[in-house]
Amino acid sequence: MSYVNNGNAVDLNSERIATAVLVLDDGTVFHGFGIGMEGETVGEVCFNTSMTGYQESLTDPSFAGQLITFTFPHIGNVGFNDEDIETSGIAANGLIIRASITEPANWRAVGPLDDWLVSRKLTGITGVDTRRLTHHIRKSGAPNGIIAHSKDGKFDIAALQEKAASWPGLEGMDLAKEVSCTAPYEWSETNWDSNTGFGQQETPTRHIVAVDYGIKRNILRCLAELGCRITVVPAKTTFDDILALNPDGIFLANGPGDPAATAEYAVPVIRKCVDSGIPTFGICLGHQMLALAVGAKTMKMHQGHRGANQPVKDLTTGKVEITSQNHGFVVTRESLPEGVTETHKSLFDGVVEGIEIDGKPVFSVQYHPEASPGPQDSYYLFKRFIDLVDRKNA
Ligand SMILES: NC(=O)CC[C@H](N)C(=O)O
Numbered sequence: 001m002s003y004v005n006n007g008n009a010v011d012l013n014s015e016r017i018a019t020a021v022l023v024l025d026d027g028t029v030f031h032g033f034g035i036g037m038e039g040e041t042v043g044e045v046c047f048n049t050s051m052t053g054y055q056e057s058l059t060d061p062s063f064a065g066q067l068i069t070f071t072f073p074h075i076g077n078v079g080f081n082d083e084d085i086e087t088s089g090i091a092a093n094g095l096i097i098r099a100s101i102t103e104p105a106n107w108r109a110v111g112p113l114d115d116w117l118v119s120r121k122l123t124g125i126t127g128v129d130t131r132r133l134t135h136h137i138r139k140s141g142a143p144n145g146i147i148a149h150s151k152d153g154k155f156d157i158a159a160l161q162e163k164a165a166s167w168p169g170l171e172g173m174d175l176a177k178e179v180s181c182t183a184p185y186e187w188s189e190t191n192w193d194s195n196t197g198f199g200q201q202e203t204p205t206r207h208i209v210a211v212d213y214g215i216k217r218n219i220l221r222c223l224a225e226l227g228c229r230i231t232v233v234p235a236k237t238t239f240d241d242i243l244a245l246n247p248d249g250i251f252l253a254n255g256p257g258d259p260a261a262t263a264e265y266a267v268p269v270i271r272k273c274v275d276s277g278i279p280t281f282g283i284c285l286g287h288q289m290l291a292l293a294v295g296a297k298t299m300k301m302h303q304g305h306r307g308a309n310q311p312v313k314d315l316t317t318g319k320v321e322i323t324s325q326n327h328g329f330v331v332t333r334e335s336l337p338e339g340v341t342e343t344h345k346s347l348f349d350g351v352v353e354g355i356e357i358d359g360k361p362v363f364s365v366q367y368h369p370e371a372s373p374g375p376q377d378s379y380y381l382f383k384r385f386i387d388l389v390d391r392k393n394a
Contacts, residue, residue, distance in 0.1 A: 021125070051072045068306075213252070221370075239272035250280045252289060274362050284367070291355060313345050
């Protein structure tokens with residue numbers, strides 16, 4: 001089959017065979033060119049507006065169950081390296097990009113992105129009109145979709161649509177338990193430096209227990225950098241087992257899926273963390289589950305926040321910060337009960353971006369102060385957490 005440009009694909013070399021398709025659950029089809037592993041991958045199709053950091057996004061466990069559309073057209077042009085990785089485990093299900101991947105041009109690159117995609121068993125598609133796709137998502141909400149990549153260019157579109165349509169969708173899906181570690185481990189790596197690479201912690205003075213619902217490595221590095229010894233524990237760890245580790249503070253990680261789907265195991269444990277008076281800090285999924293634990297509600301957003309230029313106002317100081325974000329669920333303002341204060345608000349669409357529990361050393365944010373990728377304006381939140389720990393220990 002020779003590829004006929006039907007207005008969907010942007011690589012105009014019409015002699016090339018279309019070796020991949022993206023089929024949405026409503027039957028919309030985008031033809032393009034396969035990258036990464038041959039095969040099929042299904043998930044919710046979201047879009048991410050970050051211009052940099054594609055490796056960090058693709059390895060962020062919070063993207064489990066999702067096919068990422070990068071709105072920035074040139075993805076892959078700095079190849080891959082072995083450092084910008086947020087997990088070696090499950091993360092994004094696939095990627096959708098516009099321009100063909102060029103040869104890597106970066107001093108840190110160890111090879112072309114395509115090789116890395118294959119090594120991670122990731123399937124993707126290039127040549128997609130990502131502006132049209134993003135417009136579709138903005139209008140109709142995030143659809144389920146499937147990417148099929150086959151060198152022979154033969155696709156059964158009806159069967160692919162059926163697979164996309166029968167995927168259950170992220171609402172109600174519990175993925176935190178799928179991506180979590182299965183046994184506790186210690187973390188001691190600190191921030192990256194262009195001369196020396198990642199550092200190693202020397203004399204930590206506080207002990208933080210981080211509950212892993214899909215934790216990004218850079219969160220652990222930020223905590224280690226500030227003098228925390230960290231024990232990472234699985235998502236289903238009981239409160240008694242957390243307490244037995246004698247933590248000075250508890251960290252509730254980011255993670256994929258619907259926060260409400262963790263109601264059986266994470267939410268009741270987090271309720272006990274709040275009641276214990278141990279300083280507790282949550283990021284993204286951790287924030288959403290903390291809100292559920294104190295009686296608030298979450299809902300799926302029509303359009304998630306995914307990108308590295310999202311303005312947020314810290315309502316406690318009046319300062320505006322530019323943040324890195326990746327969420328498709330949100331805590332609803334009207335459900336916030338008495339005793340819970342909204343501390344941060346999105347300046348894009350006004351949704352709740354942070355809360356604190358009155359009279360308790362407990363707070364959380366919906367966005368990503370660890371960046372990776374993205375701006376570091378919100379790094380102060382880690383210091384706010386450490387201050388709470390130190391005040392408690394004083
Ligand atoms: N980054 C995250 O922790 C994401 C939280 C949740 N899965 C959401 O999509 O809203």
